[in-house]
Amino acid sequence: MDKELMDKELMDKELTSETDKKEFKKEVKKEDKKQKKKKHNRCDYCNVKLGLIFFTCKCEKNYCHKHLNPHSHGCLFDNRQACRDAIRENNPQMKTNTLNKV
Numbered sequence: 001m002d003k004e005l006m007d008k009e010l011m012d013k014e015l016t017s018e019t020d021k022k023e024f025k026k027e028v029k030k031e032d033k034k035q036k037k038k039k040h041n042r043c044d045y046c047n048v049k050l051g052l053i054f055f056t057c058k059c060e061k062n063y064c065h066k067h068l069n070p071h072s073h074g075c076l077f078d079n080r081q082a083c084r085d086a087i088r089e090n091n092p093q094m095k096t097n098t099l100n101k102v
Contacts, residue, residue: 045073
């Protein structure tokens with residue numbers, strides 16, 4: 001947090017004693033540390049920390065390079081049904097007009 005914001009908050013709370021100011025600054029620092037901690041990505045199969053390179057499967061989970069392929073992590077994503085749904089959405093059926101035979 002910026003010093004200006006901290007000073008404004010101190011003025012708003014009207015902390016008079018030095019101990020109150022020190023305690024307030026400690027609380028602000030603790031809140032900043034909690035916000036800065038970042039959860040590391042991990043492989044959903046072997047729980048290895050993932051660095052800059054990781055792969056997201058169609059089942060929307062992150063995997064390491066060893067478990068990239070669907071058969072290596074036991075993926076339950078139904079690719080056949082997903083393709084059928086995509087075809088159904090993108091290619092609607094055409095209705096033909098019937099003509100009277102003469």
